[in-house]
Amino acid sequence: MSAWTFLIVAVIKIAVTLGVLLTVVAYTVWLERKVVGHIQNRWGPQRVGPFGLLQPLADGIKFLLKEDLTPPYVEKHLYLLAPALALIMALTSIALVPIGPIVHLFGISTPVQITGVIDATGQSSDINVGLLIILGITSLGVYGIALAGWSSNSKYSLLGSLRASAQMMSYEVSLGLSLVGVLILSGTLSLGGIVKGQLGTWFGVIPQWYIFRWQFVAFFIYMMSAFAETNRIPFDLPEAETELVAGYHTEYSAMKFAMFFMAEYANMVTVACLASVMFLGGWSGPPMPFLPAVVQAFLPLVWFSSKIFFFLFLYIWIRGTLPRFRYDQLMAFGWKFLFPLALANVVITAFFVAWRA
Amino acid sequence: MHQFLFLLFGAFCVGGAINLLLQKKTINSALSLIVVMGSLALIYLLLGAEFVAVVQVIIYAGAIMVLYVFVIMLLNAGDEEVVKGSNVAKIFGIPGLFAGGIIGIWVLLQHRPAEKLLPIGAMYGPADKVGELLFTKYLLAFEVTSILVLIAIMGAVVLTRRSRV
Structure with missing residues (x-):
């Protein structure tokens, strides 16, 4: 592959992934309003287009056309930097996620992953420390929220962002530790490699995903920490509207508010991608040899997107079901329950692997 | 390219x-420190130490500096006072800095490895190699550091614990 082809392929992959991600983000908002509406015995959006399907578009136009207000007494530079930082960090991490296996299109073969390439042996390969890079990027995403609250010069924003930083720092620990069990089993930090370790089935039926290899405790720890990391109910204290108006983005309006909004939903998608890559085998799924070859080529993408859809639906479902934690309950749950449990999972998995070796 | x-x-x-x-x-100032940490991570990456580079971002930029920013926000620290600085520092500091820098560069040049620049993208420090070294060659240093961290954690617990008398 020449340098130019490589560049063009990379640009196409980035454009397509970004477009799909932003569409998914927009329609997750629609889905959320619709599903929560039905949970609460309402219709949800239904006026704009059939089933309200054009609602995200209308919302986007509204955000763009509203007056872009900068309140007085804000710390101007940081106030403008914060939403950009939050959105950039939320959109960047998708680059490392392996979305599908190698595809062959127009005589060019490349893995469906922005950072993925084909190495000398014809196998797909990606960054050796891909998982750590995702964790690093998400940990930098805290700055967007922290700076937003501080620079707004408002007590609600400051309280919201203090809560957000404390919460995200605390739950990052158990989130990281819950992934260590999978890393011990897979022996690699490359996300593509982790997916490759989960191909194949037992008895031709049960897929060899890490959640079925005794990592289900880790999976639940991961999911709970991920909910806290993305500031979603029941962990949405940074923007608890009953106490803090809107938390860290109280002083933001129009497109700057929309950037925080998009960052939150993009983070949800990333967390769902990581969960399906680490625990549910990424794009792998049960083989379906009876389907025609053209459909077979699309199967990995179908598996991956249905897993993502499952997680996004779970987010919305839980939002419609559970109340919010109290702040001390949140901290106690994170440090006194999830953290020891994640540590125990690491120790037990390590003993298990050592005993088998 | 590498040099650039x-x-x-x-x-x-x-x-x-x-x-x-x-x-x-x-x-x-805290945000500038994050820039310093980030560029250090990129320099590690140029040296082929991918694991160290990412860990630098996660630990320093992602955890420690978040804590700094958190504390600054919590205390709502105001502007710093500007002092004129002492004359002793002006007289001895700047020549001392130059002398120290020159000695440091001279020592580094004496111990310069014979190898040329790494090609960009060559990674000589993958995670498994680092882990192997930590648990074999540098095991003692690693364990001593872990005890040091444990003592620091115990200190934090003692300091924050409310007395029950």
């Missing part, structure tokens, strides 16, 4: 460090 990137990130690093000292607002 090194100079670029080195300039970012030094610029961030100088900005850290010059800023009057504490939070701006």
Whole structure:
């Protein structure tokens, strides 16, 4: 592959992934309003287009056309930097996620992953420390929220962002530790490699995903920490509207508010991608040899997107079901329950692997 | 290319460090420190140490500096006072800095490895190699550090614990 082809392929992959991600983000908002509406015995959006399907578009136009207000007494530079930082960090991490296996299109073969390439042996390969890079990027995403609250010069924003930083720092620990069990089993930090370790089935039926290899405790720890990391109910204290108006983005309006909004939903998608890559085998799924070859080529993408859809639906479902934690309950749950449990999972998995070796 | 990137990130690093000292607002200094940490990580990456580079971002930029920013926000620290600085520092500091720098560069040049620059993208420090070294060659240092961290954690617990008398 020449340098130019490589560049063009990379640009196409980035454009397509970004477009799909932003569409998914927009329609997750629609889905959320619709599903929560039905949970609460309402219709949800239904006026704009059939089933309200054009609602995200209308919302986007509204955000763009509203007056872009900068309140007085804000710390101007940081106030403008914060939403950009939050959105950039939320959109960047998708680059490392392996979305599908190698595809062959127009005589060019490349893995469906922005950072993925084909190495000398014809196998797909990606960054050796891909998982750590995702964790690093998400940990930098805290700055967007922290700076937003501080620079707004408002007590609600400051309280919201203090809560957000404390919460995200605390739950990052158990989130990281819950992934260590999978890393011990897979022996690699490359996300593509982790997916490759989960191909194949037992008895031709049960897929060899890490959640079925005794990592289900880790999976639940991961999911709970991920909910806290993305500031979603029941962990949405940074923007608890009953106490803090809107938390860290109280002083933001129009497109700057929309950037925080998009960052939150993009983070949800990333967390769902990581969960399906680490625990549910990424794009792998049960083989379906009876389907025609053209459909077979699309199967990995179908598996991956249905897993993502499952997680996004779970987010919305839980939002419609559970109340919010109290702040001390949140901290106690994170440090006194999830953290020891994640540590125990690491120790037990390590003993298990050592005993088998 | 390698040299250009090194100079670029080195300039970012030094610029961030100088900005850290010059800023009057504490939070701006903390943010400059993040720039320094980030550019250091990129320099590690140029040296082929991918694992160390990412860990630098996660630990320093992602955890420790978040804590700094958190504390600055919590205390709502105001502007720093600007002092004129002592004359002793002016007389001895600047020549001392130059002398120290020259000695440091001279020592580094004496111990310069014979190898040439790494090609960009060559990674000599993968995670498994680092882990193997930590648990074999540098096991003692690693365990001693872990005890040090444990003592620090115990200190934090003792300091924050409310007395029950």
